[in-house]
Amino acid sequence: MRSPDEVLVDLRTAWTAALPDRLLGLYVHGSLVTGDFAADRSDLDVLAVLAVEPDPGLLAELGVLHADLDRRHPDWAGRVEVEYVSLDAVRDAAARRARDHLIARISPGERLHLLPATSHRLVTWSTVHDLGRALSGPPPPELLPAVDPELTRAALLDHVRDWPAWLTDMTSTPGAQAYSVLTLCRALQRLRHGRQLSKRQAAAETIAGRPEWAGLVVWARDWWYDRGRDTDAGRPAEVRDFVTRLSADLLAGERG
Template sequence: MRYVLLGFLLFERYYTFMFKTQFPEMDQLIKELASALQATLGDRLSGLYLFGSLVGGDFDPKTSDMDLLAMVKKDITEAELANLRQMHETFRRAHPEWVDRIEVAYVGVSAMREFKTGTVKIARISPGEPLHYRDMDIQWLMDWYIVQEQGLVIVGPPAKAFIPHITSQEFIASLKDSLLSWLAMAKEARHKGYQSYIILSMCRSLYAIKFGKQISKFKGAEWAMREYSAWADLIQKAVEWHGSSDKSDNLASQTETVKFVVFALSQLGYRV
């Protein structure tokens, strides 16, 4: 706790945070994490960007994750990885309600320039996974498009200074390529929270492909209930189930979830 607070005080001395979300308590939490990152990485931290539900509009303070991209001057070294693990563990102890709810991708400037054409190494901590090295390739394009278009600057210049320009056409093509994987996930989705995630994600994807614009899951659901009225009841249930911690089997709605995914894919020309 002292380590995190010391970093916060040092960082606040030299930087003025200009960002603002709809949740003041989250603003303070993000400032604390940003300060701890600066204390750990120093001037190697080139930029820090918030994206995901906290920016897009679906954020639930009790269940949602916090998604961040940290741009670093060079790839994270083994020594820095160890220091960042200690920093995240200190932050976790100070904020136990955020255990397994923070995702930070640590990406080198050169790695970000090259991810479209090859596989590069980054470091990432995410729900269910400790901080570790992992590969990044073209499949990450959708994430970085969202940061490019909607990312909130915490530290540094706009994210476009680091992300090679991603067109809306590239985003839509990547989104289409990923959609078939949702059917396999739907067939494994036994509880309401997971089913909700799949249904709402499909609604948002259908909207994005039709209009070339990414919106929140809830706004996507509102649109889909009007556009596909036969599925309105199921989509409304998915909205109500959003963030549910109920892990009991809900096989009846699982069957309907699979049917909805098949329907959504058919709207895009897939035959499954």
């Protein structure tokens, strides 16, 4: 298997050659930057900041690039998550300007597609501004606008509010269940304690601070990092209860 850095170098080379006048910056974020990256499990998370708005024509070009990347790195096929956004979209969102923008996105289990650039995306954009690593272009703070922490917090709360519905729509694989638990653990640590942690770190803090959920969080952490299988039975009822209760708890804490 090629290393993550080899894949990222290949991605940078191909994308800068194909989009020379449109690519302003290419940034890696997520567990490869913040810690706890697992080569056989973790995704490569990349944000591409563009001078243009993604549209169907650009989507077709990007589809060719991703197909070529998968061909060259079959062990990483389906594990390179890239979000394409115009700089104008990030600036408008950070300035609270309500304008319609689109992003393009490809992620594990999701084909490359266009979708609205909702305020949800501010969580990712602000994280890249603060913690992202440049593959191409200037350092993130020199290109991306800073996002008001309260605006980022509101976007994260929107995520938390939507998670129970998203879980209903997800396939009930143990992978989706473990991801849901660990993602809510990260939201808990950021909203209650102001800490941007990796999945493993957030799991450890939640296990220590919320012993009533320790058993489920240990299961989710171990499944995610110790090569759990999608043929496992999982814990769908417990996960649904955890997500519903923790979401309600975090939202009630904001209202209180």
